[in-house]
Amino acid sequence: MSPVSVAYANLLSSTLGEGKGTDPARLEGDLATRFRDAHSQVEARIEKGEMGFVRLPGDEAMRRGVQEVADSFGQWFETLVVVGIGGSSLGARAVTDALLGPHWNEDSDEDREHYPRLHFMENPDPGSVSDLLARVDPRRTLFNIVSKSGSTAETMAQLLVVEHFLRERLEEEQVRGHFLFTTDPETGVLRRMAELRGIPTLAVPPAVGGRFSVLSPVGLLPAAVTGVDTAGLLRGAAEVESLCRNPVLKENPAGILATLLHAADVEEGRRIHVLMPYHDRLRSLALWFQQLWGESLGKARGVDGAPTETGPTPLPALGAVDQHSLLQLFMEGPPDKVILFLRVGGRDNPVAIPSLHGEEPALSYLGGHTLDGLLEAERRATAEALRRIGRPSAVVEVERLDARALGGLLMLFQMATVFAGALYGVDPLDQPGVEAGKTLTYGLLGRDGYDVPSLEPEDAGGYRFPLAAASEPSRNP
Amino acid sequence: MSPVSVAYANLLSSTLGEGKGTDPARLEGDLATRFRDAHSQVEARIEKGEMGFVRLPGDEAMRRGVQEVADSFGQWFETLVVVGIGGSSLGARAVTDALLGPHWNEDSDEDREHYPRLHFMENPDPGSVSDLLARVDPRRTLFNIVSKSGSTAETMAQLLVVEHFLRERLEEEQVRGHFLFTTDPETGVLRRMAELRGIPTLAVPPAVGGRFSVLSPVGLLPAAVTGVDTAGLLRGAAEVESLCRNPVLKENPAGILATLLHAADVEEGRRIHVLMPYHDRLRSLALWFQQLWGESLGKARGVDGAPTETGPTPLPALGAVDQHSLLQLFMEGPPDKVILFLRVGGRDNPVAIPSLHGEEPALSYLGGHTLDGLLEAERRATAEALRRIGRPSAVVEVERLDARALGGLLMLFQMATVFAGALYGVDPLDQPGVEAGKTLTYGLLGRDGYDVPSLEPEDAGGYRFPLAAASEPSRNP
Numbered sequence: 024m025s026p027v028s029v030a031y032a033n034l035l036s037s038t039l040g041e042g043k044g045t046d047p048a049r050l051e052g053d054l055a056t057r058f059r060d061a062h063s064q065v066e067a068r069i070e071k072g073e074m075g076f077v078r079l080p081g082d083e084a085m086r087r088g089v090q091e092v093a094d095s096f097g098q099w100f101e102t103l104v105v106v107g108i109g110g111s112s113l114g115a116r117a118v119t120d121a122l123l124g125p126h127w128n129e130d131s132d133e134d135r136e137h138y139p140r141l142h143f144m145e146n147p148d149p150g151s152v153s154d155l156l157a158r159v160d161p162r163r164t165l166f167n168i169v170s171k172s173g174s175t176a177e178t179m180a181q182l183l184v185v186e187h188f189l190r191e192r193l194e195e196e197q198v199r200g201h202f203l204f205t206t207d208p209e210t211g212v213l214r215r216m217a218e219l220r221g222i223p224t225l226a227v228p229p230a231v232g233g234r235f236s237v238l239s240p241v242g243l244l245p246a247a248v249t250g251v252d253t254a255g256l257l258r259g260a261a262e263v264e265s266l267c268r269n270p271v272l273k274e275n276p277a278g279i280l281a282t283l284l285h286a287a288d289v290e291e292g293r294r295i296h297v298l299m300p301y302h303d304r305l306r307s308l309a310l311w312f313q314q315l316w317g318e319s320l321g322k323a324r325g326v327d328g329a330p331t332e333t334g335p336t337p338l339p340a341l342g343a344v345d346q347h348s349l350l351q352l353f354m355e356g357p358p359d360k361v362i363l364f365l366r367v368g369g370r371d372n373p374v375a376i377p378s379l380h381g382e383e384p385a386l387s388y389l390g391g392h393t394l395d396g397l398l399e400a401e402r403r404a405t406a407e408a409l410r411r412i413g414r415p416s417a418v419v420e421v422e423r424l425d426a427r428a429l430g431g432l433l434m435l436f437q438m439a440t441v442f443a444g445a446l447y448g449v450d451p452l453d454q455p456g457v458e459a460g461k462t463l464t465y466g467l468l469g470r471d472g473y474d475v476p477s478l479e480p481e482d483a484g485g486y487r488f489p490l491a492a493a494s495e496p497s498r499n500p
Numbered sequence: 501m502s503p504v505s506v507a508y509a510n511l512l513s514s515t516l517g518e519g520k521g522t523d524p525a526r527l528e529g530d531l532a533t534r535f536r537d538a539h540s541q542v543e544a545r546i547e548k549g550e551m552g553f554v555r556l557p558g559d560e561a562m563r564r565g566v567q568e569v570a571d572s573f574g575q576w577f578e579t580l581v582v583v584g585i586g587g588s589s590l591g592a593r594a595v596t597d598a599l600l601g602p603h604w605n606e607d608s609d610e611d612r613e614h615y616p617r618l619h620f621m622e623n624p625d626p627g628s629v630s631d632l633l634a635r636v637d638p639r640r641t642l643f644n645i646v647s648k649s650g651s652t653a654e655t656m657a658q659l660l661v662v663e664h665f666l667r668e669r670l671e672e673e674q675v676r677g678h679f680l681f682t683t684d685p686e687t688g689v690l691r692r693m694a695e696l697r698g699i700p701t702l703a704v705p706p707a708v709g710g711r712f713s714v715l716s717p718v719g720l721l722p723a724a725v726t727g728v729d730t731a732g733l734l735r736g737a738a739e740v741e742s743l744c745r746n747p748v749l750k751e752n753p754a755g756i757l758a759t760l761l762h763a764a765d766v767e768e769g770r771r772i773h774v775l776m777p778y779h780d781r782l783r784s785l786a787l788w789f790q791q792l793w794g795e796s797l798g799k800a801r802g803v804d805g806a807p808t809e810t811g812p813t814p815l816p817a818l819g820a821v822d823q824h825s826l827l828q829l830f831m832e833g834p835p836d837k838v839i840l841f842l843r844v845g846g847r848d849n850p851v852a853i854p855s856l857h858g859e860e861p862a863l864s865y866l867g868g869h870t871l872d873g874l875l876e877a878e879r880r881a882t883a884e885a886l887r888r889i890g891r892p893s894a895v896v897e898v899e900r901l902d903a904r905a906l907g908g909l910l911m912l913f914q915m916a917t918v919f920a921g922a923l924y925g926v927d928p929l930d931q932p933g934v935e936a937g938k939t940l941t942y943g944l945l946g947r948d949g950y951d952v953p954s955l956e957p958e959d960a961g962g963y964r965f966p967l968a969a970a971s972e973p974s975r976n977p
Contacts, residue, residue: 025966030959038956038963047963109824126631129606146821148780149851149871154603174862177820180853180874183866187854212862233824276965294834295772295813303625314825321829334833336772338815343654344623346937347586347710348791352798354933356811357771374626376657377664385651385689388947389660394626397657397945404940407955411936418958456831459888460823463881468874470865478884479515481895482507486515486524488753489502 025266026259026431029276030418033410034283034361043413045286050273058272058282061445066268068441073452075230076437079238080261080430086253089225089240093247096203097138100165103248104155106144106185107169107241108177110233111205113311114242114433116143120307121429122251138250139165144185147177152184161192165248167203169241171227173211176464205240232452234315237433252426259430267438277438280363280417284439285446287361287415288335296335297353300365301342301402304424308365309339312436319440319451326450333447343401350405354412362409362416364402365432367424370395502743503736503908506753507895510887511760511838520890522763527750535749535759538922543745545918550929552707553914556715557738557907563730566702566717570724573680574615577642580725581632583621583662584646584718585654587710588682590788591719591910593620597784598906599728615727616642621662624654629661638669642725644680646718648704650688653941682717709929711792714910729903736907744915754915757840757894761916762923764838764892765812773812774830777842778819778879781901785842786816789913796917796928803927810924820878827882831889839886839893841879842909844901847872 036044045054068074079085096103105115119127119141128140142155166185170178189198199220206213208226217224225240236242238260247253267277287293296316298309321334340349342364353360376397378390389397406416419435421428444451465473513521522531545551556562573580582592596604596618605617619632643662647655666675676697683690685703694701702717713719715737724730744754764770773793775786798811817826819841830837853874855867866874883893896912898905921928942950958964 028964028966030964032956032958032960032963035961035963038960047961108821113825124627124631126635129635146780146818147871147874149847149849149875150601151780152871153849153851154601158603158606175824176866176874176878177824179863180866180869180871183853183856183863184851184871186856212857212860215860216857274965279965294836303623303628310825317826317829317833321831321833323832332832332834334829336813336815336829336833336836338813341623344585346934347652347654348590348787349794350937351931351933352794352811352813354798354936355800355809356794356798356813357809359771360813370626372626372630374630374661376660379660379663380689380693383689383692384948386656386660388942388945389653389657392657392945394624394629394657394661397624397653398626400941400944401653401937403955403958404937404944404953406958407940407953408936410956416958454828456828457823459831459885460827460878460881463884464877465865467877467881468865468869471861476881476884478880479509479887481509481880481883481893483509483515484512484524486509486512487505487507488751488756489505 025276026262026421026428027276027435028420029279030420031279031283033406033416034287038410039413039415043291044415045283054282054286055272057446058275058278058442059270061281061442062270062275062278064445065441072230074441075228076235076238077264079228079231080257080264080434085228085240086243086257089243090247090253092203092223092225093244096165097248100139101163102140102142102159103165103167103245104142104144104159105167105169105245106178106181108145108175109314110236111169111171111175111178111241112143112145113234113307113314114237115245117308117311117433118237118242118246118251118256118429119249121304121424122246122426123249124304127249136250139248141245141249144181147180152181156185156188161189161201164201165203166201167205167244168213169205170211170213171207171233171236173206173213176461179212203244205244234318235437235452237311238430255426256430259427260434263431263434264438267434277435278442280419280435280439281442281446283417284335284361285443291358293359293361293415294335295338295360297338297340297360297362298365299340299342299345299362301398302365302367302424303341305365305367306339306341308432309341313337313339315436315440316443318454320443320447320449321456322447322449323456325448327448331449333449342405343398346401346405353414354408358414360414362406364406364416364418366399366402366418366420368420368422502753503739503898503905504753504912505897506756507897508756508760510883510893511764515887516890516892520768521892522760531759531763532749534923535752535755535919536747538758538919539747539752539755541922542918549707551918552705553712553715554741556705556708557734557741557911562705562717563720563734566720567724567730569680569700569702570721573642574725577616578640579617579619579636580642580644580722581619581621581636582644582646582722583655583658585622585652586791587713588646588648588652588655588718589620589622590711590784590791591714592722594785594788594910595714595719595723595728595733595906596726598781598901599723599903600726601781604726613727616725618722618726621658624657629658633662633665638666638678641678642680643678644682644721645690646682647688647690648684648710648713650683650690653938656689680721682721711795712914712929714788715907732903733907736904737911740908740911741915744911754912755919757896757912757916758919758923760894761812761838762920768835770836770838770892771812772815772837774815774817774837774839775842776817776819776822776839778875779842779844779901780818782842782844783816783818785909786818790814790816792913792917793920795931797920797924797926798933799924799926800933802925804925808926810926819882820875823878823882830891831885835891837891839883839891841883841893841895843876843879843895843897845897845899
């Protein structure tokens with residue numbers, strides 16, 4: 024039995040009404056053919072070893088290596104701080120937020136079964152960084168520095184701040200014992216420093232990019248240290264990976280998602296793809312998906328080099344709360360969205376709603392239901408309200424929120440992303456558009472070899488309100 | 501001196517290049533005229549008393565009433581739980597996340613100056629609700645139930661769960677003392693229950709809708725209970741409100757924002773409006789803005805009744821982390837976005853980056869800067885990289901993140917929203933599109949007077965993968 028399922032009737036014209044959504048006959052016609060082609064492009068790149076994420080679920084040696092490091096460190100430290108940004112933190116956060124829950128760090132040692140507390144140092148926001156450092160015990164904290172290249176400005180700056188923090192509080196020779204680097208197996212400053220100073224490391228496989236690294240040591244180490252069932256995670260991923268290697272569109276859940284979302288965008292202009300879990304613990308998964316889908320498909324040029332400026336905009340949402348924020352726009356705004364509901368089938372404790380105040384009609388109908396049932400009624404009602412006005416949605420579902428199901432979800436979305444890349448005709452593995460900003464940042468900070476760019480001031484020409492403020496810049500980088 | 505400033509050169513063709521952005525001459529031409537008209541429509545509705553949020557900053561009696569309730573309750577309780585969803589929580593969360601910071605609840609009583617801990621019960625997620633209730637001491641917890649109508653299904657269900665929780669743990673006559681209702685001054689189930697049982701209440705002024713309620717008792721009570729300077733908050737809001745009553749476009753910061761964002765959407769198809777603070781504590785403000793902008797402007801019909809299906813999609817982002825997630829799409833994807841940077845000018849502790857490992861070029865350039873300087877360099881570099889390829893942005897800036905500045909920001913965005921409503925030709929105060937889903941939810945839950953809707957199953961016709969799962973629905977609402 025697959026750990027994930029996909030219900031997609033509400034993406035089809037047979038359900039939405041003539042001229043809206045995709046004609047289901049095409050799933051065995053032109054779209055099946057198009058998908059077969061996309062599938063073979065992806066298979067060719069897997070064959071060439073370019074899509075390393077596909078191989079991770081079967082890499083038992085890698086998993087065992089991570090688990091050994093985790094088991095040894097797990098005994099020594101009270102707190103793990105993951106220092107990383109973007110692909111170096113979003114996957115680990117998606118996994119641990121889903122499986123540990125929001126109160127892990129407030130739990131007692133006993134409730135955590137003596138697994139460490141877990142913090143993420145992502146943004147180089149000075150308030151957040153100094154608040155966090157003020158709260159951890161340097162003698163009992165491990166800093167996992169994660170950067171494949173070892174050149175990420177934010178993470179390197181935080182590394183320097185953390186090293187200074189440790190040096191001030193520990194003996195010189197103790198400092199290195201509080202670091203664990205996750206980086207390229209051969210090159211980069213983190214690799215060099217680790218070798219020079221004897222800092223333990225984990226390797227990001229070369230063919231695994233940041234946003235596809237959740238099942239590599241990047242995501243597995245924080246999971247393993249906090250007691251997540253990494254074997255279950257990879258088992259679920261392997262099951263879904265195997266389903267997604269199928270060239271037959273209707274038998275490939277990632278193929279179905281990629282094909283129907285791509286068609287909705289390019290054929291109907293539904294270019295905003297909303298991922299809306301109805302489960303608080305999956306909010307971080309939606310943020311992980313946002314990077315995966317947006318950075319992989321948002322490309323100025325196709326693989327053929329032709330200008331394209333393509334790519335859907337992924338919008339994370341949360342049910343039911345965003346019914347009270349975004350649903351008005353989804354229902355009545357431009358018909359430019361597809362909603363992907365994410366549903367968990369069952370809960371250990373659905374929480375009964377007691378029958379109180381039966382005399383009040385605004386309360387009495389609720390008694391006897393559960394909060395879980397209320398959430399699911401809201402989700403179904405939202406899907407149906409959208410369907411009735413011809414607006415498309417789909418449901419990705421897992422039976423229970425456990426490691427296996429989560430591994431399945433992570434693999435489903437990664438496979439859907441590379442299929443979508445092939446359908447859009449872009450390379451889902453690169454991100455050339457972020458280089459310009461990096462170079463300008465280096466220039467602004469005076470890094471050797473980078474010009475100080477002549478920046479157009481943003482308030483040039485007096486286009487600022489109020490005008491007086493323009494003359495006193497409060498801060499120089 | 502205005503507590504907020506707006507730098508908008510990067511929205512203009514003079515900066516972005518011919519054919520991109522708005523010709524600055526129009527700010528004193530057709531756009532000035534169009535804004536004058538929008539302004540007079542808004543003024544007319546303010547005059548008629550329909551836009552209650554404008555009057556809140558000057559309502560000192562309201563503020564004092566809230567403060568008195570807060571001062572009395574603040575002494576008795578260790579924890580405040582705000583039970584509300586959408587407009588009943590997003591504003592309070594934006595204020596308290598910005599001014600209390602992320603570790604408030606972990607701080608000691610002394611560090612919190614004996615102000616209560618603060619939790620939000622928003623989603624009726626059974627895991628979150630039961631986790632939270634397991635963590636609070638019922639004898640020392642106040643539940644602020646917030647629903648203007650008193651009919652919000654999620655909030656009413658949570659009220660029943662909370663009441664049951666309290667009844668099981670306290671004496672019958674004590675229960676009512678742990679509730680504070682914020683609701684309509686006259687009607688609704690909360691108002692009735694409060695009168696029947698002697699539960700203290702605060703009133704949401706009738707002409708103040710949910711998403712415009714942050715400066716009413718809805719947002720002020722949680723702020724006041726946790727020691728936020730509510731007078732400062734309203735003072736900043738009043739200052740900006742007064743600036744935003746000016747009919748001259750170039751002298752009205754909310755007018756500038758509304759006019760240029762509207763023009764970017766309808767004239768250039770830049771329909772995704774990104775609000776991207778470079779400050780962790782302002783992440784929740786971006787979520788508040790998302791509801792405000794999306795729910796106010798996303799409308800199927802204009803005020804004239806004609807079909808329109810209009811409204812930009814607001815996308816919250818966070819700098820610098822989302823440079824590692826969304827920037828690729830912003831740079832290379834479709835030219836359908838405007839980025840609104842949100843910047844805080846100064847910090848108490850910018851956090852020095854130490855000069856260590858000077859032999860490593862990937863590290864040495866960072867030493868001597870601060871984390872705050874790094875963040876600002878990243879923001880400027882991002883704005884400049886976008887500008888160089890003709891992609892628009894603007895900067896909303898406050899000098900310091902304090903109550904006054906936050907009040908200013910809240911008022912700026914609310915005024916921009918009602919001006920934008922006039923420019924789009926829609927009513928920014930209603931939300932007719934959410935009714936269909938509510939009615940269907942009532943039907944699914946068997947509320948009297950609502951039909952059980954005949955739902956199209958989402959997996960109708962076998963459009964589900966894997967097929968087998970379709971026959972066993974795991975949960976009935």
